Amino acid sequence: MLSRVGDRIYWMSRYMERAENMARILGVTSHVILCSTPETQEQNLLAPLTITGSTRAYFERHKTISLPALIDFLGLDPENPSSIYTCVKDARDNAHAVRWQVTSEMWETLNTTWLEMPSFARELVNGPDATRFFDWVKERSHLFRGVTYGTIMRGEAFNFSRLGTFIERADATARILDVKYHILLPRVEDVGGALDYYQWAALLKSVSSFETYRTIYRDQILPINVAELLILDRRMPRSLAACLEQIDQALSRVEGQNDHTARRLSAELQARLVHGDIEEIFRGGLHEYLTDFLDDIGELGQRIQRAYLGSSL
């Protein structure tokens, strides 16, 4: 497969996954705001900006922070390069460039998503309408991933699509966990203590893990369990361990004699997660752990780009 084509497919999948994660984060934020105290309200509103690294960009355009302005900025602002709107557009544009190397169902799914986008008018998407918008984004992303999985030949296009999806997801899960943990649990001594049930439930829901948590732990929501679930439990499809497992599989299927630095790093990261221990992670500091992980996943993305996709640059 052409490197440029691999690159487009990789980013097509990354952007769609990014749109979905953004919808998840905003959906949960809208919900959390309803039940947060005035003290935590601002923190909760700022969290999505911190997670996506767009705090400064937001305040260049807005003086104050409010839920409608936040949703507009991260959801529908065409000028914001990390808004859902822009992600969907980028996913579709990438698909457009390689529409003949992916299945027609994949292309049509993304093209239809893009064509339906204008039905969510900026002035209308607030309150209950915003929820409808977030649900729609998630559904389109689920559909795209399902269509991809169900229609595309198991070859390089599939491999690079999977790589894009899971690199992006690993990155998002780590960021969500890092930022939310910081808000919910500023002091290390609180680990293990009972916490604001709703806030933790919301965090779990943002990564579709609430029900899973219940099934596994049958307990009140404990931070250490939440971290273990989202970092180490490979049964949880949005956990770091599950993402790395998929990344490692996809990389091992990529053909050719390119350099192996990406493959080595992914194997290393996966091994660390497989043999990881949550208490040890906490002893070293969760924030430090996640910061390292984000650096590693960023480096892995760059190595993939260099080894397979970057020759056209």
Next chain:
Amino acid sequence: MYDEMHQPNGQARAHYEALAQWLDSMSPAVLEEKRREADLLFHRVGITFAVYGDAEGTERLIPFDTIPRIIPDSEWQILSRGLKQRVTALNRFLHDIYHGQAILHAGVIPAEHVLTHEAYQVAMIGVDVPNQVYCHIAGIDIVRDGSGEYYVLEDNLRTPSGVSYMLENRRMMMRLFPELFERYNVCPVEHYPQLLLEALRACSPRGVRDPLVVVLTPGQYNSAYFEHAFLAQQMGVELVEAVDLFVKDGHIYMHTTGGHQRVDVIYRRIDDAFLDPLAFREDSTLGVPGLLACYRAGNVAIANAIGTGVADDKSTYPYVPEMIRFYLGEEPILHNVPTWQLRKPEDLRYVLDHLPELVVKEVQGSGGYGMLIGPAATRAQIDAFRSRIEANPTNYIAQPTLALSTCPTFVERGIAPRHLDLRPFVLCGRDVKLVPGGLTRVALNQGSLVVNSSQGGGTKDTWVIT
């Protein structure tokens, strides 16, 4: 005026009878519904083209008309023979002007016309191309006049486009109206990509069993990008852009996720001027630096060859019948439209005296741009064009305004006759082949003779029936 479907007395011609009956039996509501369905399908699949200079968005549909254009096999046989003859002669001409130049020495075509022509590529002199084929894919525009006779209006030998619409239109008709294909024995066109791939493989410079063929596109913002991608996919070959290719040791390679792969044949959909910034326009970002050197060394094939433009120019067109006689010793089967060459003083005088009744075209123009249709033009337009001609007569040719044949077509209010042309695609590999049919373009505006999609033209499925 010659109507494809109806005789002057209003009766349907024999080969259109079954279609006319079927059309009568369909309710307008159902037909309207089918039209909408076709639009929706074309849109969803994204069969669109970009219009340059169109402010309101870059992607538009080419209107598809659901009433097919039918050609009886007896007529097609003549067309097919005439087209093969013409393209064979054009290939001989191209080989000749880059080698011995016999036709120039014989004085059949003025040497200065060819050798000073803008599209004549000095870099191609003495270069041998596989099978001596320059033009692997030709799109020849055919029209019919008032008597129903077929004429060649134009040869397209550079990067002719439109074949994807021929294929998609057929697929759409079979999907919308399967019952019609029970009433008619329509010759298939679906194997075109296979024939194209064969023709491209035939020009591989390397004697390998499975030469690596690629389609080279300027990229997704080109107006014909859809077609480039479509053909690559249908042939099962890579669609590459310049950034995907590079030169190493005199060969062309492409970057892939698994390393470098050597390329044997490039089906390019980029004009000569942009192919290689080291050899042609140095500001080109669409080309591959060093490509020409590899090509001249015989290490890669390019289809169509570099330098074919000199043969399809409107100022060369009047000489094609002579080429056929010169190279093949045959009489042309298909005729040219009578043409005045304004570089000749007597022709210029005649044309300037008769502008309101003639069609005048720029010799380099394409896409329906830069032309005057006398009968449809205003006084002011004619005067403006007159001064452009007088400033540079060599740049123009003129032809009588042909009463192009018409075919019933869906318009805003029901069905009405509209003018059309036909572009069959001729493929030259080891031998010359074409699929029965081509792209029928139709001028949707009443009275309009311009069928180009950039100027409000639509398309029809084209049936050769046996």
